Amino acid sequence: MLLQIDNLTKSYAGPEGPTEVLRGVSLSLDAGETLALTGESGSGKSTLLHLVGGLDTADGGSIRLDGQEVTRLDDTGRAALRRGTVGVVFQQFNLIPSLSVAANISFQARLAGRFDQARADRLAEALGLTGQLAKYPEQLSGGQQQRVAIARTLAARPRLVLADEPTGNLDEATAAVVIEEMLALVHETGAALMMVTHSPALAARAGRRLHLRQGRLE
Structure with a gap:
């Protein structure tokens, strides 16, 4: 169990x-499994992702990820977890403004020691970014920045992908490409995917769906 x-x-x-x-949430996720989290705004979905990714600390309970107890890690340990084990696709993109698109895509993979130029090139092509690689984030639209953020996460081949509304700023055709790339990563590497989404179509692509209501899973 991952x-x-x-x-x-x-x-x-x-x-x-x-x-x-969050009010006593419990769930498990195996390597190679995909899970969609749905629920109304404010139900705790993004908070749950942030806790699993070590971006925030829980009040109580346990998160065990790839053999590590996340709730016991200090700031350094949580940062190492995000470098090597977890890839997070943020709603806010969190691109590095001083780096080009190409450098942003490779950034996390280089930190993790797993950079593969051929993979980065394939992701850039699949997500329609080949012509944007020399540009900087401020020169891109919101949808383009979202695609760069997704490419950055997938290029690092994390054990667990946490995606918060990963297709929220994308058109239908690009959203379809994004979910295919995420599912391909799971299939190719045995990673797991947990995504927050309001899209019934996107949730239907996941192997399992759970609904959060007022901080509790249904």
Whole structure:
């Protein structure tokens, strides 16, 4: 089992006291498995992805990923987890503005020691980025930046891909290419994919679907 989450809880401070975002979430994910998380805005989907990816810390519960207890890692350990094990596709893209598109695509793979130029080239071609490689993020549209962020994650061949609305800024045809590339990574490398989506069509492509409602899985 690649990922095991047990009784995960998370609250955030608010003007009227703590707001519970996750209320005892438990799930498991095997290597090679794909999971779609659906739910209304504010149901805790993005928070769950951030906790699994070591981008935030839980109040309680356990996250065990590829043999590591994520909830016990310090900042350095969580950063190492994101370099070597987890790839996160953010809604905000988080591209490095001082790097070209080509350098952004290769960045995480180089950090992980898994850079493959042929793979980077294939991803750039598949995602329609071949003509944009010398440009910088500020010169791209939102949809193009999203495709660069996806290529960067997939180029590093992570053990687990966490994708937060990965096709939210893309047209239908490009969205279809993106999900095919993600599913191909799972098939080729035995990685797992957990994605948050509001798209019924995208959720239907996953092997399993779970619904979050008010911080609880259904």
